[in-house]
Amino acid sequence: MSFSSLIRRRLCQALAVGALLAAGAAQAQQTVRILVGFPAGGGTDAIARLLADKLQGELGQNVIVDNRGGAGGQIAAHALKAAAPDGTTFFLSHDHTISILPLVTKNAGFDPARDFVAVAGFATFVNALAVSGGTPARSLPEYLNWVRSQGGRGTIGVPAPTSVPEFLVKILADKYKMDLQAAPYRGSAPMIADMLGNQISAGTGSIPDFIENHKAGKIRVVAVLGSARQAAMPEVPTFAELGVAGFEDVPYYGVFAPAGTPQAAIDRFSAALAKVVALPDVREKLTAMGLTVGYMPQQQLASRERAYTRVWARIIKESGFQPQ
Known part of the structure; x- marks a missing residue:
């Protein structure tokens, strides 16, 4: 290999390395x-x-x-x-x-x-059902009894319309022959704000949405979906345990x-x-x-x-x- 060919080869290698470094730097800036x-x-x-x-x-x-x-x-x-x-x-x-x-x-x-x-x-x-702090219920049966005492009508918040939580509300209403209405929100944050303010008696959503306020005693999760109780709140029964089957897939x-x-x-x-x-x-x-x-x-x-x-x-x- 001639000296000029060697120089050209080394120059091409240097340019290639430089291009790779430049591409990496550009990607890092994105x-x-x-x-x-x-x-x-x-x-x-x-x-x-x-x-x-x-x-x-x-x-x-x-x-x-x-x-x-x-x-x-x-x-x-x-x-x-x-x-x-x-x-x-x-x-x-x-x-x-x-x-x-x-x-x-x-x-x-x-x-x-x-x-x-x-x-x-x-x-x-898993998703869950939680009751607001102003509701005296501490379990799903107690919540249903409380709704009956209010004339059999209750409003349950859901974080999004036509969501799994909304279908859960419909299934509970059909199963227990009660007038339970889903109130759709634009996310869990405004729904929980209304639960904390006792604007709605209950809400459905994911455990991550509820867990902080549940542990603080501001709201109470009374049932969870899935096939097993959750490690984050082992005291809360599954819906299947309470006789509401069909929500085991998480x-x-x-x-x-x-x-x-x-x-x-x-x-x-x-x-x-x-x-x-x-x-x-x-x-x-x-x-x-x-x-x-x-x-x-x-x-x-x-x-x-x-x-x-x-x-x-x-x-x-x-x-x-x-x-x-």
Whole structure:
């Protein structure tokens, strides 16, 4: 090899290394955005902020939480669909937006199978029924008896319309032959605010939404969904124990990206999330929020979402509900 050829080769190598370093620096300067479909102050928002703080260190990038509350997460889902598939926008969501909304809405404006791609899951959780502090009841039977004493009519808050919590209210009303009306909110935070102010007698939502106020004695969780009692509140019975079967399949929390996002970007975020949820302090905090922590790689989350959707498609159909 001539001296001039050697110089050209070394120059090309140096330029290639420089390009890689520049690309890495550019990527590090990009901000990663995590969309959340509910307002700040709720359970999903708290989870997202905990993870975002730790993901910054793993990704070496600024990670922000972008709250797009409203319509049960539909606004955030639309934002995800419209986002560039460049690995900088992700959507942290539970089952409602991804699995339930497309089943109960004639035109959700997005198709999870076509418009989104699973990235990774990190936990499952259960929904629950809680009574407000101004209600004397300390159990589900006591709450039902209290409603009967009020003329058999009660209002139960739900964090989103046509959600699993709303279907739970309908099933309870049918089972106990009572006039229980669901009051939909734009997220759990305003619902709980009304519970704390005794504007509504009860509310349904996820354990992460209720656990802080339950432990403080401001509201009382009286029943949980799922097949087993929850470690975060072992004193609370399941609905199945109380004679309300059919809610044993538990929902999930996962991260999704716009369709077309490069697999390398998905793998990178997924690997970072796996490390974050394995951190002892993160696991401890998520568990204290009422989550069952467990990392799910991309394909496992995708399978979990499809199975959950099939279960609820049957429940919704059997309820007689017509998509709106």
